[in-house]
Amino acid sequence: MIDQTQKLSTRHLLGIKDLSQSDIELILYTANTFKEVINRPIKKVPSLRDITIANLFFENSTRTKLSFELAEKRLSADIINFASSASSVNKGETLIDTVNNILAMKVDMVVMRHPYAGASIFLSKNVKAQIINAGDGAHEHPTQALLDAFSIQQKYGQVQGKKVAIIGDVLHSRVALSNILCLQKLGAEVMVCGPTTLIPKYIGSLGVKIEHRLLNALNWCDVANMLRIQLERQEINYFPSLREYTLMYGLNKQILDSLNKEITIMHPGPINRGVELTSDVADSKQSIILDQVENGVAVRMAVLYLLASS
């Protein structure tokens, strides 16, 4: 039960690691009310009309960037966008200088994606604005984990007691770490599955099950979260070929139908169709991939709203 006077325990959203269970429950509760808002004929509310938010994307993004932008607009915030490819970062400006220059334009919140792990933590210690981490290297992607948990909650009523398998490129994935922490805090059981080379060596210390055979993981879980193979982050070969990876870890309709139960398929996007998922699985009724995208806007509205009022 949510206490009406409850607040977030943190001023920034840097990672799931800093959130308590009640923080996460508060965010999911609030997201539920925003989901109703974004399904109204007029989807805008005036809550953040006196707040300015800068979206700083030092790395490519489609979904997260659009989703944050939409969430900010639905809350009536003023926004400025920044992409590093078209900026003075290429002229050698440091991160703190870039952000302080943006803050000098009277910005209250910063949403940042950065290729380096810990960039948002570093920033939160050096600038005044509230920081929201929209993905930092292979470290954390808290709003993705929150929207995944919210999607599971919407589908099953609760997250507690559910079995979630995170399958694929766990090593390069920030979604995996944030998901593991978030799901565990909400009382779910988590398994990671993938080839040995793509499972980090010490991941067992987080208290997750480790499995190397796809079929075993699928038979165990209620929800399979299929991760993308992040070819752009792999400087060496972690498996002999994409074709072999697909044969061992790709999910197709045949495997899905051979299970003796109906599991739910999630994917944080973007999908490599035909690699980790075949098209007929991605578009099947067991897949909630597009619900995740819709829920993403509601969850990000909740995060912005709660942080703005803290």
Add this chain to the structure above:
Amino acid sequence: MQQHHILDGRKFQITIKRLCHQLIENHNDFSNSVLIGIQPRGVFLASRIKEELKQILPQAQIKIGNLDITFFRDDFRRKEGMHLPSSTHIDFLIENKKVILIDDVLWTGRTIRAALDAILVFGRPQNVELLTLVDRRYARHLPIKADYVGIQVDTIYSQKVIVRWKEADTEDQVILLSEE
């Protein structure tokens, strides 16, 4: 804190009945009218009014919704403490309908100002009226008045008016709390 009972027992029920009869005077069979309870506490009054109207007009189809005004408040980030949203549930359009906004206590009028904003999301109503169980007179911050009033009370700023409901708090009563 000193407690003073303003309304309870039989008088509470009579007041609700009177409000219903006043509504019927203006809205006939409610075919073009909707009741909107303001979250969180106005929804108890709204559903009570609906029940009572059903007793008086068994044939009437009365539409009712809950409206949360949290995101439309004018004191966001200006006041200590959070405003957590409640749910909004309005599964009809209010375009050209007569809307009756319902809240338990009318005080500064700021909640109603927010509700007038929030309700427009669901269409352009023909007109909007306000029904309140308790009207704290001479305390308005905005030019807002109620069309249907259960009871009027004169209070000072530091006092609190609390409406309790059988459904949520075991008893129907209106209490005035004042510091000693």
